[in-house]
Amino acid sequence: MILETERLILRNWRESDVDCYMALAHDIGYNCFSPPGAYLVHDAEGARRQIRRRMALFEQRQMAKFPIFLRDTGEFIGTYGLEPAEVEGQSEIELGYRLCLKYWGSGYATEAATAVLRYGFGDLNLRKIVAFTVQQNRASVKILQKLGFRYEREFLHAGLPHRLYEMTRARFAK
Numbered sequence: 591m592i593l594e595t596e597r598l599i600l601r602n603w604r605e606s607d608v609d610c611y612m613a614l615a616h617d618i619g620y621n622c623f624s625p626p627g628a629y630l631v632h633d634a635e636g637a638r639r640q641i642r643r644r645m646a647l648f649e650q651r652q653m654a655k656f657p658i659f660l661r662d663t664g665e666f667i668g669t670y671g672l673e674p675a676e677v678e679g680q681s682e683i684e685l686g687y688r689l690c691l692k693y694w695g696s697g698y699a700t701e702a703a704t705a706v707l708r709y710g711f712g713d714l715n716l717r718k719i720v721a722f723t724v725q726q727n728r729a730s731v732k733i734l735q736k737l738g739f740r741y742e743r744e745f746l747h748a749g750l751p752h753r754l755y756e757m758t759r760a761r762f763a764k
């Protein structure tokens with residue numbers, strides 16, 4: 591599976607992506623606004639386990655938070671994609687995005703979103719995709735607003751109030 595935009599390539603995880611996983615696990619920007627230690631691995635074997643988990647999810651559901659690379663240089667810059675998530679006991683599909691700090695502020699997150707949403711609503715035929723963020727994460731709120739996600743309500747996630755947003759296939763198609 592490969593998704594391409596003007597500047598970016600998103601593709602399936604491979605077992606050989608250990609260095610990418612180690613980079614994200616130790617990047618301060620990537621780990622902002624995540625539950626502490628959520629992506630932490632201590633060695634290559636730990637990274638390989640996380641990659642295999644992501645590969646298995648793709649096998650089962652054709653979705654993942656995919657690794658993103660710059661087309662020009664091949665640099666790994668972060669992850670973007672779709673994963674199942676539970677919101678107040680309800681099964682949803684979540685849009686999730688995280689970039690390593692060096693790559694913030696260049697419009698990459700907004701650019702990748704279009705390809706991922708097209709994949710979700712088109713190839714996967716999803717009816718609805720949700721996203722959530724703490725209000726203090728101004729960049730994340732801005733991205734969801736720019737993409738046309740609708741604010742639904744506040745809910746508790748990982749013990750913190752989060753803003754829940756959703757996009758429907760019908761709205762995305764407009």
Ligand SMILES: CC(C)(COP(=O)(O)OP(=O)(O)OC[C@H]1O[C@@H](n2cnc3c(N)ncnc32)[C@H](O)[C@@H]1OP(=O)(O)O)[C@@H](O)C(=O)NCCC(=O)NCCS
Nearest residue numbers: 622623687688689694695696697698699700723728729732
């Ligand atoms: C959220 C994140 C993916 C944004 O990536 P990015 O490529 O820098 O985002 P973009 O450049 O596409 O868009 C960000 C928008 O937010 C705006 N923005 C950034 N910081 C802001 C701030 N502190 N206050 C208000 N707006 C802000 C930018 O100006 C831009 O809007 P614009 O295009 O209208 O100028 C990145 O900051 C990140 O990885 N953060 C850590 C992980 C994370 O928080 N993920 C989301 C969890 S819900």
